[in-house]
Amino acid sequence: MKTSRRDLTAGWRFLGSNIALRSIMWRRKTVPMLFRDRVKQHPHKTMFVTPEREWTFQDVEDYTSKIANYFLQRDLRAGDNVALVMENRADVVFVWLALSKIGVATAVVNYNLRQSPLLHCISVVNTKAIIFTPQMAPHIMEITASIKDKREARFFIYGESEMYPQFPGENILANLDSMPSELPSYRGSLDDNLLYIFTSGTTGMPKAAVIKHLRYIFCGIMIHHMMPLKSSDRMYHYLPLYHIAGGVLGTSQSVLFGLSGAMAPKFSASTFWEDCIKYQCTVTQYIGEICRYLYNQAPKVTDNQHSIRLMFGNGLRPQLWMDFKNRFRIENLRELYGSTEGNANIINIDGTVGSVGFVPTICRVSPFLASFIYNLNIIKIDPESGTPERNKRGLCVRVRPNEPGELVASIDKKPQCRFDGYTDSSATTRKIYRNVFRKGDECFASGDILVFNNDGYLFFKDRTGDTFRWKGENVSTTEVEDVISKYADLSDSVVYGVEIPGLEGKAGMAALLDPAQVVDVNKLLECLRKELPAYAVPLFIRIAEKLEATGTFKLPKMKLMREGFDIKSFEDPVYFLDQSEGVYVRFDQNLLEKLVNKELRV
Known part of the structure; x- marks a missing residue:
């Protein structure tokens, strides 16, 4: 009885999200097709407000179609990959959305990277083209020779570059006016690659996690239904768009569900709430450090003059939780857990302090039933080796309440249980445990240590690995x-x-x-x-x-x-x-x- 309301609420929302996902799968709707539905539904509604201008859904549809046709004329075709090196701006979304209309996948590269890591990210994906802004041109110049040694890739500058007129790249924006705004005829598949999002993983250089159309849609649906969000909500975007948090969980609410959003080029603790007030935002995201930076600002009258009703993210420390919520009068804080590439995703839907989600009571009572409706488990880990402890049959051992262990997620063909991995097959293999609960099964190894209490609430403890x-x-x-x-x-x-x-x-x-x-x-x-x-x-x-x-x-x-x-x-x-x-x-x-x-x- 203590957890029944929580479990029933989550079950109802999860059912709604699955119905929505199955409907999309049945209709075979890819990301650009779903976006087109939103354009038809409300062409003149604001999609993004940027410091430079306001973009309606129709504006974005026409603009991205022009970019798509531009690259079609430059011989990019379905199945190709490009690397995008661009500072935080709405154009990041415009470029990858445009390329998805012709079946081209975009590797969104962290614009803070330099030299070896930057070269690695561009090279690890089989890129046919590199798109970058004038601001990023000096850093691309540093590695141009190395790129040409590794592969044949064309260079495209997104804007005028007076400082580097000798750079062998074509200015995209200078050629867009002559491009048709009609939608390309390519249809595509839900199993096509949409994005590559880079993650540090546990060892080595950043790894390119594969985000297929279905994965992007699934992430967007879960956020939309489990929070839940409303079509009237207006999001404040400021997190990096090369991360899954800002680039997928955040942008999907506009691309897939038609929410309006305000785009800030970067986080500013001093102007955060003023921006939320200025753009009349009702929802935004956070990471733990963001909350601390905001809380450490001197109190101002704008602290609670905003209309933010919901903040969701990860990493908010329990010690700060209630003080942050009360000071800024945030009705709902939604802590979530997940990873760029993984299928282990959970959400705290009821605001329990410090929790990242929960294990439904029925799943703890019956592991057999849990295997059909819930793909998460926590297993014992040897603290020295960092590897799973196994019993006499060679299988992993589930932890008990209040006992820490590594979160793992069963892998199968269901959308929420798929693991698409990385471009590097060996890196993908290292993230899979085999023979976990029965011979022949597979689980995604999260690399994170969690613990659940007697009510099933999950709490993040630490990371395994490096x-x-x-x-x-x-x-x-x-x-x-x-x-x-x-x-x-x-x-x-x-x-x-x-x-x-x-x-x-x-x-x-x-x-x-x-x-x-x-x-x-x-x-x-x-x-x-x-x-x-x-x-x-x-x-x-x-x-x-x-x-x-x-x-x-x-x-x-x-x-x-x-x-x-x-x-x-x-x-x-x-x-x-x-x-x-x-x-x-x-x-x-x-x-x-x-x-x-x-x-x-x-």
């Missing part, structure tokens, strides 16, 4: 280690995340094997900034006298993580990235106390 989350971004330790090794000429380096009291996520810390202490940490900092986005540059550098490998030649990351930046527990010198000076400084007891007391900006 990826940690900082400032709302996933940081691959292997990627940072590769850059350090490239420039520091050190025999060993270890990168890991460390917790800072009162802050979400984990800050980056690198331990460098340098017994003679000859490394210049600030010269290293200059090199790191060239190749890494700001959030991936380590906040701490530890100059280690020794790093003893284990019997399997693995460096002692667990021990280093436990020690963190507690300089009283070891003798190695530590350097801290001073945000005000922009350089590494020696981390001493005084700085340690300031950091713990939240007197330092990080």
